[in-house]
Amino acid sequence: xxxxxxxxxxxxxxxxxxxxxxxxxxxxxxxxxxxxxxxxxxxxxxxxxxxxxxxxxxxxxxxxxxxxxxxxxxxxxxxxxxxxxxxxxxxxxxxxxxxxxxxxxxxxxxxxxxxxxxxxxxxxxxxxxxxxxxxxxxxxxxxxxxxxxxxxxxxxxxxxxxxxxxxxxxxxxxxxxxxxxxxxxxxxxxxxxxxxxxxxxxxxxxxxxxxxxxxxxxxxxxxxxxxxxxxxxxxxxxxxxxxxxxxxxxxxxxxxxxxxxxxxxxxxxxxxxxxxxxxxxxxxxxxxxxxxxxxxxxxxxxxxxxxxxxxxxxxxxxxxxxxxxxxxxxxxxxxxxxxxxxxxxxxxxxxxxxxxxxxxxxxxxxxxxxxxxxxxxxxxxxxxxxxxxxxx
Amino acid sequence: xxxxxxxxxxxxxxxxxxxxxxxxxxxxxxxxxxxxxxxxxxxxxxxxxxxxxxxxxxxxxxxxxxxxxxxxxxxxxxxxxxxxxxxxxxxxxxxxxxxxxxxxxxxxxxxxxxxxxxxxxxxxxxxxxxxxxxxxxxxxxxxxxxxxxxxxxxxxxxxxxxxxxxxxxxxxxxxxxxxxxxxxxxxxxxxxxxxxxxxxxxxxxxxxxxxxxxxxxxxxxxxxxxxxxxxxxxxxxxxxxxxxxxxxxxxxxxxxxxxxxxxxxxxxxxxxxxxxxxxxxxx
Ligand SMILES: Nc1ncnc2c1ncn2[C@@H]1O[C@H](COP(=O)(O)OP(=O)(O)O)[C@@H](O)[C@H]1O
Ligand SMILES: [Mg+2]
Numbered sequence: 001x002x003x004x005x006x007x008x009x010x011x012x013x014x015x016x017x018x019x020x021x022x023x024x025x026x027x028x029x030x031x032x033x034x035x036x037x038x039x040x041x042x043x044x045x046x047x048x049x050x051x052x053x054x055x056x057x058x059x060x061x062x063x064x065x066x067x068x069x070x071x072x073x074x075x076x077x078x079x080x081x082x083x084x085x086x087x088x089x090x091x092x093x094x095x096x097x098x099x100x101x102x103x104x105x106x107x108x109x110x111x112x113x114x115x116x117x118x119x120x121x122x123x124x125x126x127x128x129x130x131x132x133x134x135x136x137x138x139x140x141x142x143x144x145x146x147x148x149x150x151x152x153x154x155x156x157x158x159x160x161x162x163x164x165x166x167x168x169x170x171x172x173x174x175x176x177x178x179x180x181x182x183x184x185x186x187x188x189x190x191x192x193x194x195x196x197x198x199x200x201x202x203x204x205x206x207x208x209x210x211x212x213x214x215x216x217x218x219x220x221x222x223x224x225x226x227x228x229x230x231x232x233x234x235x236x237x238x239x240x241x242x243x244x245x246x247x248x249x250x251x252x253x254x255x256x257x258x259x260x261x262x263x264x265x266x267x268x269x270x271x272x273x274x275x276x277x278x279x280x281x282x283x284x285x286x287x288x289x290x291x292x293x294x295x296x297x298x299x300x301x302x303x304x305x306x307x308x309x310x311x312x313x314x315x316x317x318x319x320x321x322x323x324x325x326x327x328x329x330x331x332x333x334x335x336x337x338x339x340x341x342x343x344x345x346x347x348x349x350x351x352x353x354x355x356x357x358x359x360x361x362x363x364x365x366x367x368x369x370x371x372x373x374x375x376x377x378x379x380x381x382x383x384x385x386x387x388x389x390x391x392x
Numbered sequence: 393x394x395x396x397x398x399x400x401x402x403x404x405x406x407x408x409x410x411x412x413x414x415x416x417x418x419x420x421x422x423x424x425x426x427x428x429x430x431x432x433x434x435x436x437x438x439x440x441x442x443x444x445x446x447x448x449x450x451x452x453x454x455x456x457x458x459x460x461x462x463x464x465x466x467x468x469x470x471x472x473x474x475x476x477x478x479x480x481x482x483x484x485x486x487x488x489x490x491x492x493x494x495x496x497x498x499x500x501x502x503x504x505x506x507x508x509x510x511x512x513x514x515x516x517x518x519x520x521x522x523x524x525x526x527x528x529x530x531x532x533x534x535x536x537x538x539x540x541x542x543x544x545x546x547x548x549x550x551x552x553x554x555x556x557x558x559x560x561x562x563x564x565x566x567x568x569x570x571x572x573x574x575x576x577x578x579x580x581x582x583x584x585x586x587x588x589x590x591x592x593x594x595x596x597x598x599x600x601x602x603x604x605x606x607x608x609x610x611x612x613x614x615x616x617x618x619x620x621x622x623x624x625x626x627x628x629x630x631x632x633x634x635x636x637x638x639x640x641x642x643x644x645x646x647x648x649x650x651x652x653x654x655x656x657x658x659x660x661x662x663x664x665x666x667x668x669x670x671x672x673x674x675x
Contacts, residue, residue, distance in 0.1 A: 190476075260513040264575075267471055268582060269503030270530030278530055282517035 044086055045103075052078035076107065120355065127352020130345050138349055143314035143331070148341045155346055157353045159316045163231060163327035164357065166320040167310070168300050170235035171242050176292055179246035184276050186247075187254045198251075205244035209304035212240040216309050229311035231320025234327065237305035242295045249291030253284045286368065293365040297358050303329035328354040420447040420616040421487045421504070421585035423468060428482035429645070430463050430472065437463055439645035440482070443635050445586070450608060450617045452627040452654065455637030455669070460646030461620045462510075464637070465588045468618065469505035470498050486586070503531050506584030506615075510591040512571035514563045514578070521559040523574055527582035541581060549577035550607045569600020576607060580615075587611065589619040593626065605630050624670055628658055636666050 056074045060066075083103065087096040131138045134153040141156025182201065186194045216237040221228035257280050265275040281288065299305075311324025312334055328350055335347035423445040430438035438460040445451045453461045466472040467480055470491060484491045491501045506527075514523045524542045528535050535541055542559065546552040551573040555566070563574055572592060579587060589608070593601040608617055608630045621627050627634055635651040650657055650666040661667045 258513070260509065260511060261515060263471065263474065264509065264513045264515070265526070265530055266474065267469065267502055267507040267509075268527035268530050268578070269499045269501075270527075271499050274530050274532065278526070279515055279517070283515065285517060 044090075045083065048083035048086055049079050052082045055082075080104070123348065123351050123355050126345075126348035127350075127355070130349030131352050139353070142316050143326075143346075146314060146346075148339070150342065152342045152345045152349060157328065157331065157350045159313065160326040160328045160331040160350060161353065161357075162316060162318060163234075163310065163320075163325040163330075164300060164354075166318075167231050167234045167238060167306070167325070167327055168296055170232065170320060171238035171299060172292065172296055174235065174239045175242045175246050175295065179243055179250055179292075179295075180281065180288070182243075182247045183250035183254050184280070186251055188272075188276070201244045201247045201251075204240075205248055209241055209302055210307070212237045213305040213307050213309055215240060216305070221309050227322070229309060229324050230322055231310065231317070231325035231327075234306040234310035234325065235320065237309050238299045238302060241302055241305055242299045245295040245298055246291055249294060250284075250288055253287030253291060254280060256287075257283045289368050290365050293361055293368070297361040297365065300358050300361065301329055301354055303333050306330050307333070328357065419585065420612075420614060422447045423505070423586050423616060423618070424485045425464070425468065426483050426485070428464065428467055428484065429480065430460065430467060431477075431479040432475070433477040435643075436645040438467075438480075439647040441637075441646075441648050442482075443648060443651060445616055445618055446633065447616050448612055448614075449632040450612045450619060450630050451633045451635065452631035453618065453620045453635050453637060454622070454624065454627050455646070456639070457622075458646075459637040459639045461637050462590050463646075465507075465590050465618065465620060468586075468588055469502050469507055471502070471507065499531065503527075503582055504584055505586040505588060506579035506582065508572070508575050508579050508587065508589040508592050510594055512568060512575050512595075514566075514571055514574050516562070516564060518563070519560045520555050520563045520566075520574065523563055524577050524581050527578055531582060533582070545577040545581045548580055548607070548611065549573045550603050551577055567600070569596045569603065572596060572600070573604065573607065576604070580611070584615060586616045586618065589617065591620050591622065594622065601626070624658075624672075628654060634658070636663075636669060638665060638669070 053075055056071065056078050060071055060074075080100065080103065084096055084100050087099045091099075130152045137153065138156040139161070140158040141154070142159035143155045145154045182197065186198045186201075216233055220233050220236060261279055261283060262275060265279040266272070270278075306327055306329065310327055310330055312330050313324045313326045317323050317325045331350045332347045332354065335343045335350065425441060425443045425445075428438060428441045429436065441460075441464055443451070443464075453464065455461055463472060468484055468491075472478050472480060486496070486501070486504060489495050491505070496504075515526055518526060521538075521542045522529075524545050525535070525538055527533075528538075528541075543552060543556075546555060551570060554570060555574075558565075563571065566574060572595075576587075576589075576592070593604055596604070605626065608619065611617060612632075619630065631654045633652065634654040634657040636649045636657065637646045638649045639646045649669075650661055650663045652662075657666060658670050661670070667673075
């Protein structure tokens with residue numbers, strides 16, 4: 001603003017009274033920063049909040065009502081009213097609307113945030129006690145010592161962790177090639193069949209999880225009689241869940257690879273499959289890895305598909321191909337329905353471990369998703385990534 | 393400047409790697425297009441174009457936009473058929489072999505007839521060196537001495553001096569002109585016999601343009617070059633032969649109005665429309 005005025009006036013050599021605002025100032029430019037949060041605004045907000053709180057508290061106390069939720073809502077309403085009146089008196093109607101809208105948006109965002117924080121912190125609070133009372137023990141012990149009266153320190157989620165890791169790993173191995181191939185096909189070939197495939201993928205991603213379990217139960221477990229219940233069966237059910245997630249995400253990522261790269265590779269005499277393998281997929285690599293990890297994080301906590309195909313087992317079973325296997329969501333499910341004792345506590349502990357596993361996967365996804373093109377995706381590189389080297 | 397660097401590099405006896413194996417050979421080929429017509433859907437965009445591109449010569453295609461120069465170029469190395477609605481008629485013969493016939497596979501045709509696009513399109517997932525070698529990897533060709541090949545191709549594309557110390561970095565940090573020369577190096581690495589260039593300098597500054605023109609002039613002893621350009625001076629500077637494409641009116645297919653040695657097309661044209669076009673009187 002002041003720069004503009006300055007450049008328009010033809011450099012007056014200290015004239016007596018030009019209407020310019022830069023008049024008395026030195027000719028150095030000063031950056032103008034819009035203060036995002038003015039102290040005045042903070043005072044208005046804080047004042048309104050406090051006065052609204054006082055008012056509502058007074059009313060509730062006098063009438064002897066005790067209703068925390070209602071208290072919260074009344075406070076919010078009173079706050080908005082007081083703040084709106086204040087802004088209207090001090091800044092006018094337009095400013096009032098603007099401020100009220102801003103506050104409403106913030107409040108809405110915070111309200112939406114509450115359930116998320118509540119769920120996570122509740123699990124952490126409840127579960128941490130079980131997990132950290134005897135620290136590493138809970139991570140490697142299994143449930144073979146479980147009795148009705150056994151303390152939480154006698155059991156652990158070790159067997160369930162092994163099961164989850166193996167089942168999710170197997171599901172990933174099955175899903176990733178299939179998902180990548182499907183996505184590539186659907187993006188590269190625009191014809192009737194590819195549209196059918198695309199719609200089927202969409203429909204699959206909306207199908208209930210229990211159906212995936214039922215599907216594998218009928219097609220795999222029943223034909224193998226009771227020996228069919230195994231980690232592999234669970235992995236198959238999880239694959240049914242994961243395939244559409246990975247395919248959908250990969251489709252989006254592959255579709256934004258510029259067509260010019262595809263042309264460039266074909267013009268070099270490449271067969272189409274090599275062009276896909278060496279140019280298109282590597283170009284989309286970062287997005288593809290994120291897609292896979294999001295799929296993994298999503299299925300790691302699924303209970304319904306594994307409910308009647310994994311079998312569950314209190315003991316370690318390292319072999320996913322034979323014998324029943326435990327996993328984390330299934331163990332939580334089973335412990336919740338145990339009568340009395342420490343079962344609930346144990347369930348909280350296992351839930352906590354599950355949240356840890358999923359959280360780790362999400363963090364990994366964020367880390368990898370943040371890397372630019374041409375960057376290595378090897379985890380050790382991602383983790384100790386220095387300042388960007390290529391962009392000078 | 394870069395050219396001089398390159399000449400010096402040769403004089404001081406930089407070991408010039410043996411010129412052979414990958415791709416198909418060292419001799420430039422002749423390319424003959426006969427009665428080529430092209431359609432997009434029901435829209436005919438090229439009408440019976442015949443053009444002989446002589447071995448070891450630079451042929452320039454000039455003409456206003458939309459008259460089918462790119463389409464013609466893409467027909468020469470079978471890129472045209474990648475567009476679903478596209479169709480064509482006529483024949484294209486490379487050294488006596490019909491590129492649309494059964495003797496040559498599509499991939500083989502494209503390996504022999506390389507292409508450089510209007511917008512530089514290096515592979516972002518690869519380093520500079522990998523970009524140069526990408527054609528070999530993509531066509532499944534083994535190469536005995538990749539480092540020497542990288543150096544040779546970058547030298548021939550006039551990019552060696554600028555990139556020799558960062559071959560293993562991403563190509564993303566190069567300038568527009570350098571990226572285009574990287575694409576030329578990439579196209580050269582498979583040792584094509586013909587190189588098609590579709591307005592290779594249209595997005596570049598004058599200095600990068602002159603470097604690429606130097607490159608074209610030097611390359612033409614090894615490869616037959618066909619270059620599309622909107623720049624009349626450039627056509628005169630780099631080409632031996634010249635073909636002018638025009639359309640007669642809205643919605644009409646493009647066709648060749650005049651072809652011949654560049655000198656003749658520019659200074660002593662047969663068709664009056666040629667003289668009008670090259671002197672900027674229309675189009
Ligand atoms: N992919 C396409 N689909 C449909 N029409 C196209 C396509 N590409 C080019 N055309 C049409 O073909 C004609 C010739 O285009 P082009 O060969 O790109 O011309 P030039 O390169 O000489 O500017 C134009 O009329 C253009 O609209
Ligand atoms: Mg064009």
